[in-house]
Amino acid sequence: MQLLARQCYYIFLLLLPLADTxxxxxxxxxxxxxxxxxxxxxxxxxxxxxxxxPDQTRAFFQGRxxxxxxxxxxxxxxxxQAIGTNIGTIKNAESVSYSLKDWQxxxxxxxxxxKLKESWxxxxxxxxxxxxxxxxxxxxxxxxKQRFAGAGDYGWGMISFDLPPETIFDLKVVWKQxxxxxxxxxxxxxxxxxx
Amino acid sequence: MKLKIKYSLIFLLLLFFTQYxxxxxxxxxxxNKVLAKNFNLKDMDGxxxxxxxxxxxxxxxNFWASWCPPCREELPSMNKGWEKIKAxxxxxxxxxxxxxxxxIFNFMxxxxxxxxxxxxxxxxxINEWPVLGLPTxxxxxxxxxxxxxxxxxxxxxSELLLNKVKALLK
Numbered sequence: 001m002q003l004l005a006r007q008c009y010y011i012f013l014l015l016l017p018l019a020d021t022x023x024x025x026x027x028x029x030x031x032x033x034x035x036x037x038x039x040x041x042x043x044x045x046x047x048x049x050x051x052x053x054p055d056q057t058r059a060f061f062q063g064r065x066x067x068x069x070x071x072x073x074x075x076x077x078x079x080x081q082a083i084g085t086n087i088g089t090i091k092n093a094e095s096v097s098y099s100l101k102d103w104q105x106x107x108x109x110x111x112x113x114x115k116l117k118e119s120w121x122x123x124x125x126x127x128x129x130x131x132x133x134x135x136x137x138x139x140x141x142x143x144x145k146q147r148f149a150g151a152g153d154y155g156w157g158m159i160s161f162d163l164p165p166e167t168i169f170d171l172k173v174v175w176k177q178x179x180x181x182x183x184x185x186x187x188x189x190x191x192x193x194x195x
Numbered sequence: 196m197k198l199k200i201k202y203s204l205i206f207l208l209l210l211f212f213t214q215y216x217x218x219x220x221x222x223x224x225x226x227n228k229v230l231a232k233n234f235n236l237k238d239m240d241g242x243x244x245x246x247x248x249x250x251x252x253x254x255x256x257n258f259w260a261s262w263c264p265p266c267r268e269e270l271p272s273m274n275k276g277w278e279k280i281k282a283x284x285x286x287x288x289x290x291x292x293x294x295x296x297x298x299i300f301n302f303m304x305x306x307x308x309x310x311x312x313x314x315x316x317x318x319x320x321i322n323e324w325p326v327l328g329l330p331t332x333x334x335x336x337x338x339x340x341x342x343x344x345x346x347x348x349x350x351x352x353s354e355l356l357l358n359k360v361k362a363l364l365k
Contacts, residue, residue: 064262090221093221131318132295135292135318138318139293139321139329140260140262140263146327146346148346148347150221150223151220152347152349153223154348155327155328155346156264156265156347157328
């Protein structure tokens with residue numbers, strides 16, 4: 001018994017340096033709204049994805065001057081609120097950066113890319129979207145790329161996965177910490193339902 | 196031996212929980228100081244302000260919008276910070292992105308802002324500055340160079356942050 005305990009202890013010591021290489025993903029549900037959120041943390045990087053009800057998104061974009069049709073198109077495209085943060089300490093934080101172009105969505109074993117804000121804007125080139133509406137869309141959506149250089153730097157915004165409501169999917173999150181590439185999968189994310 | 200295992204488990208638990216500790220808030224010192232892009236922007240009364248008018252004093256410049264949740268959280272702390280620094284010869288400017296004076300006026304009834312608010316209605320100025328998300332704040336030295344940057348909101352009433360700005364007075 002004592003030998004087994006000792007072996008476990010040494011295995012534990014050997015694995016300790018690897019503790020930081022595993023990403024933790026925590027799923028929570030807001031008891032009031034019943035909206036789910038997924039929180040990925042690894043090293044100095046934290047990413048939180050929170051479901052947004054299509055009605056929330058419709059209201060936001062209609063309130064910023066978008067037509068009902070465009071606001072509805074965005075709202076039904078599986079929108080989450082994303083918050084990316086450099087959670088390093090002031091003394092030791094390393095820069096964290098990402099590009100959404102590197103991220104992947106997996107639905108039923110098929111891999112696809114995220115629908116970027118640039119793609120939405122291209123779609124509206126012929127539509128009658130005012131300059132003020134475009135500005136609001138640009139700054140209310142999660143930046144396509146960002147670099148959080150120091151402790152406490154964070155970015156937020158809506159991110160659209162271009163999937164129908166209630167679709168279950170996996171997301172490959174890719175980022176760099178101090179120029180070293182990292183990735184982690186968040187499994188079984190669920191697009192918000194249109195209630 | 197049991198004690199060793201116990202301590203190891205405690206250590207592992209601590210390691211796990213540190214992943215969930217709130218991020219510390221600092222200012223990023225930019226390795227290469229860049230001269231801030233000049234602007235001419237109108238205030239709420241239609242008076243034009245130029246960045247170069249602020250030469251000779253450190254300036255905090257914040258880009259924000261009324262619909263941006265972290266901006267709404269951050270602005271009251273900026274107002275508190277302003278009370279602490281306004282007599283010292285430090286400038287503070289909040290540049291609103293894409294909204295008109297009426298919208299901002301209504302917003303300020305709930306979120307009073309006592310320092311300078313300027314309007315980047317067309318969104319042209321924010322595109323010329325190194326901003327990728329709201330809010331983003333820059334601290335300029337007396338010569339108009341960007342010294343610090345903060346991406347995301349901060350508590351600007353914190354002495355830790357304000358002391359860095361005050362140091363630029365020397």
